[in-house]
Amino acid sequence: MSNQLLRHVVLFSFKDDASYDDVDAIVTGFAALPSAIPGITAYEWGTNVSPEGLNDGFTHCFTLTFAEAEDRDAYLVHPAHQRFVEMLKPSLAKSLVLDYWAK
Numbered sequence: 001m002s003n004q005l006l007r008h009v010v011l012f013s014f015k016d017d018a019s020y021d022d023v024d025a026i027v028t029g030f031a032a033l034p035s036a037i038p039g040i041t042a043y044e045w046g047t048n049v050s051p052e053g054l055n056d057g058f059t060h061c062f063t064l065t066f067a068e069a070e071d072r073d074a075y076l077v078h079p080a081h082q083r084f085v086e087m088l089k090p091s092l093a094k095s096l097v098l099d100y101w102a103k
Helices: 019-038 068-077 080-089
Strands: 006-014 040-047 060-066 092-101
Touching: 006 019, 006 040, 006 068, 019 040, 019 060, 019 080, 040 068, 040 080, 068 080
Parallel strands: none
Antiparallel strands: 006 060, 006 092, 040 060
16 A cells, blocks of 8 residues: 555544543643554544534544554554553543545
8 A cells, every 4th residue: 555644543532521631631641652662653642623513523533644554453453542542441441443445
């Protein structure tokens, strides 16, 4: 897939009892992954601001970019990512993950 970038899009919906501090720690933890895991070429995140009301409870969106599928695959099993997932679980209501090759 040369000259294409692999986008890894992650959406989170948090439990009602997740505190601001809990969510802030998750955002901070996710932001630390690009410096801890090789192969992530770009990272961005934001919160839902759509006026359409179609977000189905998802409030936070994170996008990671990889040059190769192998880089994404290594990220998924990387110990730093696994620790982040464990830290996230108590506050997470649901997640949605979508990967695509940018065109």
